[in-house]
Amino acid sequence: MVGGYAGKFLEIDLTSQKISETRFPNEILRQYIGGRGLGTRILWDRLGSKWEEIDPLGPENLFLALTGPLTGYFHGARICITGKSPQSNGIIGSTVSGEFPIELKCAGWDGIIISGRAEEPIYLLIDNEDVQIKNAKHMWQKDGKTTLRILIKEVREELGKRYAKHGVLKEPGILYNGPAGDNCVRVAAVLQKWSHAAGYGGYGAVMGSKNLKAIVAKGTGPLPAVAYPEKLEKLLEKYENVVLSEERDRVRRWGTGYAGYEVGADRSSEPIRNWQEEWHDEKSIGGPRFDLRYWVKRYWGDYGCAITCMKLAVVKAGPYKGAITDNPDYELEAYLGPNLGVFDAGGIIYLSSLIDELGISGINGGNLLAFTAELFEKGILTKDDLDGLEPKWGDVDSLAELAKRITNRKGRYFNILAEGTYRAALKISELKGINVLPYAVHVKGVEVGAHGIRSDEDYTHDICYACSVQGGDHTSTVRDAYDDMNTVFHDSAVYCAVIAWGGGLDGLDWEFLKSITGWNITQEEWKKELSHRIIHIQRAAELLGGPDLRWNPSKDDDNPPRFYEPLPSGPFKGSFISKEVIEKRKQEYYEAIGWDRNGIPKSDVLKRLNLQDVDKALEKIR
Amino acid sequence: MVRKVAAERKLWISRDYLKCSGCRRCEIACSLHHEGQIWPEASRIRVFMLVPGVEIPHFCAQCREYYCVNACPFEALSVDEKTSAVIVDKNKCTACGACIKACPGKIPHIHPKENYALICDLCKGDPKCVKACEKAGFNALRLVKEFPSIHRSLFARTPEDLTCDVAENLYAEKAEEVI
Numbered sequence: 001m002v003g004g005y006a007g008k009f010l011e012i013d014l015t016s017q018k019i020s021e022t023r024f025p026n027e028i029l030r031q032y033i034g035g036r037g038l039g040t041r042i043l044w045d046r047l048g049s050k051w052e053e054i055d056p057l058g059p060e061n062l063f064l065a066l067t068g069p070l071t072g073y074f075h076g077a078r079i080c081i082t083g084k085s086p087q088s089n090g091i092i093g094s095t096v097s098g099e100f101p102i103e104l105k106c107a108g109w110d111g112i113i114i115s116g117r118a119e120e121p122i123y124l125l126i127d128n129e130d131v132q133i134k135n136a137k138h139m140w141q142k143d144g145k146t147t148l149r150i151l152i153k154e155v156r157e158e159l160g161k162r163y164a165k166h167g168v169l170k171e172p173g174i175l176y177n178g179p180a181g182d183n184c185v186r187v188a189a190v191l192q193k194w195s196h197a198a199g200y201g202g203y204g205a206v207m208g209s210k211n212l213k214a215i216v217a218k219g220t221g222p223l224p225a226v227a228y229p230e231k232l233e234k235l236l237e238k239y240e241n242v243v244l245s246e247e248r249d250r251v252r253r254w255g256t257g258y259a260g261y262e263v264g265a266d267r268s269s270e271p272i273r274n275w276q277e278e279w280h281d282e283k284s285i286g287g288p289r290f291d292l293r294y295w296v297k298r299y300w301g302d303y304g305c306a307i308t309c310m311k312l313a314v315v316k317a318g319p320y321k322g323a324i325t326d327n328p329d330y331e332l333e334a335y336l337g338p339n340l341g342v343f344d345a346g347g348i349i350y351l352s353s354l355i356d357e358l359g360i361s362g363i364n365g366g367n368l369l370a371f372t373a374e375l376f377e378k379g380i381l382t383k384d385d386l387d388g389l390e391p392k393w394g395d396v397d398s399l400a401e402l403a404k405r406i407t408n409r410k411g412r413y414f415n416i417l418a419e420g421t422y423r424a425a426l427k428i429s430e431l432k433g434i435n436v437l438p439y440a441v442h443v444k445g446v447e448v449g450a451h452g453i454r455s456d457e458d459y460t461h462d463i464c465y466a467c468s469v470q471g472g473d474h475t476s477t478v479r480d481a482y483d484d485m486n487t488v489f490h491d492s493a494v495y496c497a498v499i500a501w502g503g504g505l506d507g508l509d510w511e512f513l514k515s516i517t518g519w520n521i522t523q524e525e526w527k528k529e530l531s532h533r534i535i536h537i538q539r540a541a542e543l544l545g546g547p548d549l550r551w552n553p554s555k556d557d558d559n560p561p562r563f564y565e566p567l568p569s570g571p572f573k574g575s576f577i578s579k580e581v582i583e584k585r586k587q588e589y590y591e592a593i594g595w596d597r598n599g600i601p602k603s604d605v606l607k608r609l610n611l612q613d614v615d616k617a618l619e620k621i622r
Numbered sequence: 623m624v625r626k627v628a629a630e631r632k633l634w635i636s637r638d639y640l641k642c643s644g645c646r647r648c649e650i651a652c653s654l655h656h657e658g659q660i661w662p663e664a665s666r667i668r669v670f671m672l673v674p675g676v677e678i679p680h681f682c683a684q685c686r687e688y689y690c691v692n693a694c695p696f697e698a699l700s701v702d703e704k705t706s707a708v709i710v711d712k713n714k715c716t717a718c719g720a721c722i723k724a725c726p727g728k729i730p731h732i733h734p735k736e737n738y739a740l741i742c743d744l745c746k747g748d749p750k751c752v753k754a755c756e757k758a759g760f761n762a763l764r765l766v767k768e769f770p771s772i773h774r775s776l777f778a779r780t781p782e783d784l785t786c787d788v789a790e791n792l793y794a795e796k797a798e799e800v801i
Contacts, residue, residue: 072660073660075645075647099646099671102662103662106661106662106663145799145800148674149673149800149801152672152673156672165717165719165732166731166732166734167719167722167728167730167731167732167739168722168728168731168780168781169663169731170662170663170668170669170670171670171671171672193674194674194675195674219663220663220734221661221663221734221735222653222657222659222660222661222664223659223660223661225659229658229659233654236650240757240758244757244758244759296675296792296793297640297643297675297792299641299643299645299758299760300643300644300675301643301644301645302644302645303645303646304645304646304647304650305645306645306647306757306758308643308645308758312675312792314792314793314794314796316794322795322796324675324793324796324800
């Protein structure tokens, strides 16, 4: 077996309850690596021929949870969740940190492929080779913290019996969804711990549609053997010297939470009141303010991570007493803070804690709440429409209630909103006879991350979301069809991208790949060939789309309408990116990556990459 | 009453659960050193996380009473004179579990693939877990040289027991709800 891989993937059909194992040829692994890359290949192989007909929330969709060869070795363990996305109808690779992938690999599995739909709520218990489907009725509709508490207790009791002679085992790794996922809310996340979420893609809803509440894994074996162990140990040391250097002190000390103030005040690229503005000078939020009042652990990490950008926040007094979450990190700080008109750290922690408990993605869900609040502000959605609720900017209680009602889908408009920002915007436009699409800040059904493009001061520029096969995902933005392929590597080798930030790694992650797998894959080969295969398949899936929505590149490879409104305030007042610039950059990107003028992957490019099947599938839309 | 005082200073790893980041690099360092592989369940130090945020590095407390050593029916356990660590003789150990039963903290555990108990041996006086922790500046683990104190046995507690205390410290009255 290739180093770093356990060698087999767990295959479960929930309809027939059949459990089996699958192996992939080394050549496929070398080409697609794992996580997002391999997931894309698996989805295309199995669903590609009927992609448009597959309902992401139907039993025919697949739910994939895949590790990569770097998972567990390159510090910052993650797992990649994918499937046909109920947000984009394409494929989104969505990663989440935590120890679940470590347990899974130690149990002898590289990943899990789930098809079908269970008749009743269930969870999967993976104990090394032994895999069982267990009843989850007693945790269905339960919030995240309760679900986790029940599972840890229940599974530890069972494993305690099985391993009585061994002594006390460490707790298992747990991947789960909250009530939002149970109710197939399209902004539902897949979670680990309390506040670690695979948010983009809406895969919590896919779990819910399969009646799958959680996957629990316990592995007592070692991580899979690697090709060059001595080299790996040296690399680990080298790597630690880089990430523990003083240059990373700020991100270690305050996580990404330092940015809540900075991104708004300095770069004018932070969402405020549904992106009506992107500048603020509110010193009430930002890392140090959270730190002094609320952080009970200033360095909180997942398996192997020395950076520990997570921090544990607890509100111990006042109206939000009892709220527990991470930092929040920048994205949630912004999306559940300024973007909702909330500039109070305690309130942001409360909303973040709640959103985690409901199993909603903080970014996608925060975007949806703000969209709703703006429609309320504009009088398009009324108190009557919202069954007496008045979601106002900065009103933490009403916004929290809004999140709860969307989660439960009870009430006509809450049920509509549970379809996510874009789908809700389409429906509300139809019902109200008013075009509300200008207020939907999404790209191809995926709510945009908390980094604006109008000031051009952030790392996010012009077409970074518009041309991304992951839509509004801020962790996988595009630029030149070459250097931007690094993010595809993070998601495919499956390790934390935060660690790769800040430079100084100088290709160290590629050396890890080599010493773990023994493959001599150069950055050049990845950026020009291997990653492009993944992107082309993701693009094909995205363009084929369906069944409810299809994307047209000439219209949909674009920014949200709001990004064409000049910034109304701050040092970059008046700034925006023109349609002409976007159109020019779009065509440059198409050319660089090998798509035709209509944004469809070119036949000769696909053939050169041996993607004849993808080429054939695209014939119908050329 | 005669108070027993140890004759010389011995090594001990002091632990601060509140400072543990949960990075588990101690497990990585330990298992790489002892097993040549990253192997969480074969690590002599294991970080339990029964509640998120409450990370408990769990490893031998070297109680002055050495309950485990005294309980071993096969004389497989001994105390290293230099370090005061418990040393497991793999050849004599039968994985009978008497040491686990005797330990107030249920700290020893059986190797997942082989037939002997795993107990921290202080890496012959140079514990790799401490180095990993100190390198990152967490200092949840620190190597100290001190006269073996009766205080050590206060750390021989089960992960569940320690979790309750630390959870209350972090989460106050919310702790009851989440455990």
